[in-house]
Amino acid sequence: MTLDARLLEILACPIDKGALLYFADDEILYNPRLQKQYRIHEGIPVMLPDEAADIDDADHERLLAKAEAEGITPTFGG
Numbered sequence: 001m002t003l004d005a006r007l008l009e010i011l012a013c014p015i016d017k018g019a020l021l022y023f024a025d026d027e028i029l030y031n032p033r034l035q036k037q038y039r040i041h042e043g044i045p046v047m048l049p050d051e052a053a054d055i056d057d058a059d060h061e062r063l064l065a066k067a068e069a070e071g072i073t074p075t076f077g078g
Contacts, residue, residue, distance in 0.1 A: 001042075001043040002024045003022060003024070003040065003043070003045070007045075008022055008075045008076075009075065009076050010075075010076060011029065011045060011047070011075045011076070012075065012076065013031040013033075013034065013036070013038075013047075014047050014048070014049050015031070015034060015036065015049050015052070016031065016033060016034060018031065018033055019074030019075045019076050020038070020074065020075045021063065021067050021072050021073075021074060021075075022072065022075060023063070023066065023067075023072065027039060027040040027041075028040060029045055029047075029075070030055070030063050031052075032060065032063070032064060035054060035055045035056075035057075035060050036052040036053065036054060036055065037052065037053045037054075037055050038051065038052055038053075039051070039053070
């Protein structure tokens, strides 16, 4: 299930209010600035700061490379 494009235009990180990267196949939204990941549960983004998962440097680099390779852009243009 993919998120609606209109929703992606307004989704921001609840911690720093910045744009996120949406990885539909992994069902996550990712904040590369804070290295935090938000899961998407049954099509609903779980955007609670306490529910964010910290991402290590290796996964951070993997996600950035994937975003570049697949043309994934920030949710609202950063």
